[in-house]
Amino acid sequence: MSARTIGVPREIKQQEQRVSVVPSGAFLLVKSGHSVLVEKGAGLGSGIADEEYIAAGCEIVEGADEVWARAEIIVKVKEPLESEYGYLRPDLIVFTYFHFAASRGLTDACLESGVAAVAYETIEDSKGALPLLTPMSEVAGRMSVLAGAIVLQRQNGGRGVLLPGVPGVEPGRVVVLGGGVVGANAARMAAGLGARVKIFDIDLDRLRYLDDTMPANVNTCYSTPYSIREAVQQSDLVIGAVLVAGDRAPVLVPKDWLSEMPEGSVIVDVAVDQGGCVETCKPTTHADPTYVVDGVVHYCVANMPGAVSRTSTFALTNATFPFLMELANDGLGSFVRRNPLQAQGLNIFSGKVFHRGVSKAFELPLHPIDDLPAIGGPVR
Numbered sequence: 333m334s335a336r337t338i339g340v341p342r343e344i345k346q347q348e349q350r351v352s353v354v355p356s357g358a359f360l361l362v363k364s365g366h367s368v369l370v371e372k373g374a375g376l377g378s379g380i381a382d383e384e385y386i387a388a389g390c391e392i393v394e395g396a397d398e399v400w401a402r403a404e405i406i407v408k409v410k411e412p413l414e415s416e417y418g419y420l421r422p423d424l425i426v427f428t429y430f431h432f433a434a435s436r437g438l439t440d441a442c443l444e445s446g447v448a449a450v451a452y453e454t455i456e457d458s459k460g461a462l463p464l465l466t467p468m469s470e471v472a473g474r475m476s477v478l479a480g481a482i483v484l485q486r487q488n489g490g491r492g493v494l495l496p497g498v499p500g501v502e503p504g505r506v507v508v509l510g511g512g513v514v515g516a517n518a519a520r521m522a523a524g525l526g527a528r529v530k531i532f533d534i535d536l537d538r539l540r541y542l543d544d545t546m547p548a549n550v551n552t553c554y555s556t557p558y559s560i561r562e563a564v565q566q567s568d569l570v571i572g573a574v575l576v577a578g579d580r581a582p583v584l585v586p587k588d589w590l591s592e593m594p595e596g597s598v599i600v601d602v603a604v605d606q607g608g609c610v611e612t613c614k615p616t617t618h619a620d621p622t623y624v625v626d627g628v629v630h631y632c633v634a635n636m637p638g639a640v641s642r643t644s645t646f647a648l649t650n651a652t653f654p655f656l657m658e659l660a661n662d663g664l665g666s667f668v669r670r671n672p673l674q675a676q677g678l679n680i681f682s683g684k685v686f687h688r689g690v691s692k693a694f695e696l697p698l699h700p701i702d703d704l705p706a707i708g709g710p711v712r
Contacts, residue, residue, distance in 0.1 A: 335365045336660050339403025341396045342374040343410055347618035349377025349641035350409040350648065352428070355388040357653040362389035366660050371399045378645040400424075407656055409648065410635060411438055422446030422682065425664055427656060429453055429468075431605045432679055433580040433693035439680070443696075448664055448681040452652060454577050454689065455677035462577060464655065466513050467647035469602075471637040473517025473573065476600045477506070477525065479631050480569040483598045483622060489629045491596030493568045496526030503527050507563045509555070509584050509609055510573035511538045514602050516546075518571045523547040530563050560584055565592045572601035572609040577676075579689035581606040590626035597628050604632045668701055675701050 338361060340353045351374050353361075358368045368390040372382060382392050393399050400406060400419035408428035412420065420426070420441060430451040432439045442449045452464035462469075477495075484490035484504070497503035506522040508515045511533030519531045523546065531546070532555040533539050539552040546552070553559055564570055564585060570593075574581050581603040590612065601613040608614075612625045615634040622631050637644035655674070659667050668675040679687040684699045691698035 334663070335367070336404045337367045337369060337402055338656070338660060339399040339406045340368065340370045340374055340390075341399045341406065341408065342371040343377075343408065344396075344413060344415070345410045345635060345638075348410055348635050348638045350638055350645045351375040351378050351380060352407040352409050352649070352652070353656070354378075354380060354646060354649045355384040355390075357649055357656070358385055358390050359388040360653075360657065361660060364657070364661060367391065369393045369399050369402055371396055375645075378641045380645075405656075405660060407652075409638075409645075411435070412441070414441075417441040417445070420445035420447040424448065425450060425659065427452070427652075427659060429465075429605075430679055432687075432690045434605060434607045436694060439690060439694060439696075442680045443683050443685070446682050449679045450659070450664070450667075450677045451679045451687070452677070454679060454687055455655065456577070456673040458673065462575075464648075464651050465575075467651050468637045468644065469513035469575075470517050471640060471644050471647060472602045473514040473571075474521045475636050475640065476514070476518050476571045476573070476602050477521040477527075477569070479621075479633075479636070480506075480571065480598050480600045481525065483600075483629055483631050484569060484596075486596075489596065489622060489624060490598055491568065491594055495522065495569070503549075504568040505566055506530070506569045506571065507560075507567040508532065508571045508573055509560065510575065510603075511535065511542050511552070512573065512575055514575070515571070515573035516542065518573055518602075519546060519550050522569075522571075523550045527569075532560060532563070555584075557584075561589055561592075564589055567593065568597050570597070570599045570610075572599065572603045572613070574603050574609040575606065577689060579606070580693050581609045583609060583611050585610040587611045587625070590628045593626075593628050595627040598631065599628055600631045602636065604634050608632065665704065668704065672701075678704075 370385045405425045425448040486492035493504045495504040506527045508531040529550040543552045601608045603609045
């Protein structure tokens, strides 16, 4: 095992308060012989002081330039932004959420730089689940209903519907598109508030599972354009929760359906990171989260879990840390060659695309892991 330098820069995406490594994880990395550089103030948004990192054996670095320059592995929460593209280089591994299919600019920057881009969201486990996406999907699914309930209030542009209703007044109607982790968490949250919920999916086995485990006020529905359109027309709140790992989310709600929805109804598109499953979706921020199209309020914040940063940081790092430790201990070559499910995490390296979803999204050549070059540095 080679000792490596792991860099933890401060997140610069607007209103992003999470941090990619917590002191307990940093302590274990240092104990294993690695060096951990933490940009000053990186953990403050999650309630973690620099002193806690120092106590764990980290070096606090004043600025991002030094963290990126000295590190062999950069671990982040969100994808590199345009101002960070200049830091990318061939002997660097970046381990973070990338969501390449939603950004040709980011894809091209990583291809041109030669960086090794290992994406949280495409690493799989033996059951075909996405273990590093799951904790943030749980958070985002639960938050989507809370955000939708607030936006539904009249002063926020909504139609003035209280999701649970009250005696003598029927509850709100919630449509959840997608029965995966986000959708299931959204449906349970909405049902817990007392709303009437319909959850859609195309996997009959998944629908059977949801039907067995969901509260009585959740109805499972097979997803077709006709069935979705009918439900959306009658909805107060629509949650977009569709994910195709590494690929662009399919558009399930075209723009011309919006005029058929009730005035002041709300769409929360959690799939915005992957392009959105509503045609009129565009990324927004916590500072300016909503916009209106054809009388329908859209909430499309691209980093929803960042609003509950402390919960999200610890939930995320619980899942990512074992993979980070293996990547640091063994290097990229062993990390991806030893386990084909982990290999799904390697999206781009040395100017080549290694993930089918990225290849499909931009019609780029797809390379097998056997094409991974045996170069020096942390990739070995």
